[in-house]
Amino acid sequence: MPGMRRHPLVLLDYSGIVSQTRPHFLPSAMLSLVSLILETMALSVVMLFVLSSVTCEENSGTREWFRANILAVAALLGYAGRGMLPDVLSIEAANLLFMAAISMMLAGFRRYEGKTFPTKLLAGGMAVVMAVILVFHYGVDLPGVRVITVSIFHGGVCFAIGMTVRRMIPASQPHYPFLFTVVAAFALAFGYAVRAVHYMLLPNLAVPLFASTVWNTVYFSLGTLAFPGLTLGAVMMTNARSLAKAAYAADHDHLTGACSRRAFFQLAEREHMRKLRTGGDLSVLLFDADHFKAINDSFGHAVGDQVLAEIVKCTQKVIRNIDVCARLGGEEFAVLLPGADAGTAISVAERLRAALEGAVLATSANASVTCTVSIGSATLQPQETLAALLVRADRALYAAKSAGRNRAMCAEDVRRIEVGT
Structure with a gap:
């Protein structure tokens, strides 16, 4: 439309959606984006029901994964309200919630491993990213810089998830749940890296947000599968541990630890x-x-x-x-x-x-x-x-x-x- 600014494409956290005068109607491209966001949110809600059915044990990570999906749903509601909600809710608040959500996913995997969570490191990273978003939104409006910064953060956390789960791959019990989670985490980390590099190579760090391109399709598709994929891997890992404990209990004397x-x-x-x-x-x-x-x-x-x-x-x-x-x-x-x-x-x-x-x-x-x-x-x-x-x-x-x-x-x-x- 004449006079409207062209917007950059977005992946996973939708952080590149830029400020604009709220339209009186939603174009078909915007409806398509909102549909993808709502689909992601619906999958996250489904994962919440799945997690609620999983037995919550000490050091299982289930509580953290449950909270992560709640945060993701809240963030996705903010992204879906772009153009209808104030920018501070649909950009700053939504990105903060989504960063907290992926960080909480990492916290769950760390707890599952029996390790502590690097709270200070992640909190410091989130503070830096939020500072960049504020500067390049209200100072100089460069959505490309915001996308690159957020992609680096999310990619780093996904890579940390992959490395954490990789250390836990068991030698005896079924290891496919762990391999699934490792592949999903590294695939997401790779997707974020590609997205960041892609934006770095764009002239003026901006391209049309709703352009029907292969890259847009890939980015949005990966974004839709991110949280449900990681949560599915977490649920499979939890079930694998429960089955291993049940098998151990059946094969060992509870009092002495000797074989039954x-x-x-x-x-x-x-x-x-x-x-x-x-x-x-x-x-x-x-x-x-x-x-x-x-x-x-x-x-x-x-x-x-x-x-x-x-x-x-x-x-x-x-x-x-x-x-x-x-x-x-x-x-x-x-x-x-x-x-x-x-x-x-x-x-x-x-x-x-x-x-x-x-x-x-x-x-x-x-x-x-x-x-x-x-x-x-x-x-x-x-x-x-x-x-x-x-x-x-x-x-x-x-x-x-x-x-x-x-x-x-x-x-x-x-x-x-x-x-x-």
Whole structure:
């Protein structure tokens, strides 16, 4: 229209929308822009409902991501009101809210990682950006400079998000939620960088805002997907952590941290099948805490629980990383020893017995609480079933207890004794 100023194109935070006399009607290009902004806002609202359904745990980042989307919705309302709201709301306030929103997203990922949030650094960056926006809006009206400045800030925060999540990619549990978030964050950072460079190369730092160009389409499309994409990645990461915790809880004893009975038998069966298929040795230890009932009766169940936990800690120090310690129930424990022959198994059993014999496992009313163990060991024989192996280990354990406790016996010795008698 004659007499109207041409406006620069905008990406993601829509900060390049410049001051103008409010029109009495909205041209089709403006309606298209408002539609994209409202679509982004609608997606952010959807993400708010998704986040509200996610369990809020300590150090999960969920609260920060929820607040980030609230801030984003408020900012997008300001952008959508351009031409109808005062400039201070649709430019300054909207950009401040959007910078706070992306910063809050970073805070959520940092909390998820268990790290502190660089509040002073981000607050200082936001103050600098706001100063530039004010100078190049009310001083010298150069929307291109504003776009470049805001793009650098948002690009830097997105890059920080990508680097933060990249450090958290797990080696064992499903890592696709983390990879998705890393790719989304780095893609946004790259988009902001391209946008900043694009504006730097423009003559007079300005082009028509609503021109139907490929760049406009790309920028607006990326802007629409920014917050929903990062939030979706955050939700997937949270669900992955919840599933990992649930799996750990199912496979580990809550009191001692040792493997659960179910997990032990699953691992033992898997190792048993592998040994039958490829050959090699496999041994198992079964052991009980001696006179454990007397500890409970004398010192209480709290002390008894502490003794059980300390037994597991001591066991973990004695065995190898590839070995598996499990609590089968009560004061009964088991250790799976892949690749260990009979001599190695009884040697490990004796080291474990000696370590526990000399350890103070708990204290109560200034009294030291000690506990010995009786251990039975057995080594897999050709074509032997897992059940048969465990029966022989259990018989060796019973023989150790019958012989006076605080000792280790192997199934082979027990068999020789039985044959001799």
